[in-house]
Amino acid sequence: MAGDTAVLEADAVSLRFGGVRALSDVSFAVQRGEIFSIIGPNGAGKTSMVNCVSGRYRPTEGRILFEGQDVTPLRPNRRAALGIGRTFQNLALFGHMSVLDNIMVGRHNLLGAGFLRGMVYWIGGAQKEELNHRREVEEIIDFLEIQHVRKATAGTLSYGLRKRVELARAIALKPRLILLDEPMAGMNLEEKEDMARFIVDLNEEWGMSVLMIEHDMGVVMDISHRIMVLDFGRKIAEGVPDAVLADPDVRRAYLGEADEVVHEDGEPATT
């Protein structure tokens, strides 16, 4: 288990769906300032693990600690308010709203929640708070280089830009840990390069810790500080990219997958 610099700790997490064991006794820690990736074959339990961290799923056994605090019983919005942000595998934007409004919603949703808070908001300095929101949102728009589409309707943008707006919304509250679920999925090479650069900048310039699931091995190996490998819900390796790549268990897990793929001519696939 990690020392006091861990931003996130998963302590012996198991998750069952009826008879399916999605996660078995998985422990890991993301250190402050780290880009930590989870990889593994399809169905290995990656999304289940991230959902346990975000609060969407409650582990059957084990605990999730954020900055030393046990957040296992907390609902997703409470964890978000504490400083855990997330993006989703599939886009989750309001297509009919502008880019600017989509990002503003990311802030209001969490900060403006509740009747009492709403009253305070209107009686005491709504304008000041609104200005504050605007300033922070503009900073994010600049950072992610989406100034040129800030007034555009989100649904009309290219896929790569929509993913960038989704990231903007997720970082609107400046979370200290961001969970990225396949941030490169469905992107072309140029969009992937842009996204990789933004993730590194978020990490280096804004000091955000990152927990990422990503299938693109090139990106994972390039930008991750450390990687955890899951297979059939179990952790089979953890370490720096080169060590994970060279790990015999990891090679077996991935090669095992490829062995099952046979081309129509009967030749085994090489990838």
Ligand SMILES: Nc1ncnc2c1ncn2[C@@H]1O[C@H](COP(=O)(O)OP(=O)(O)OP(=O)(O)O)[C@@H](O)[C@H]1O
């Ligand atoms: N809500 C659910 N109900 C029942 N079983 C589930 C549920 N979510 C996940 N599982 C099962 O748990 C296991 C792990 O799934 P999970 O989606 O976490 O894997 P993954 O590594 O993210 O896969 P992929 O790379 O395909 O997204 C799988 O066997 C899956 O079918």
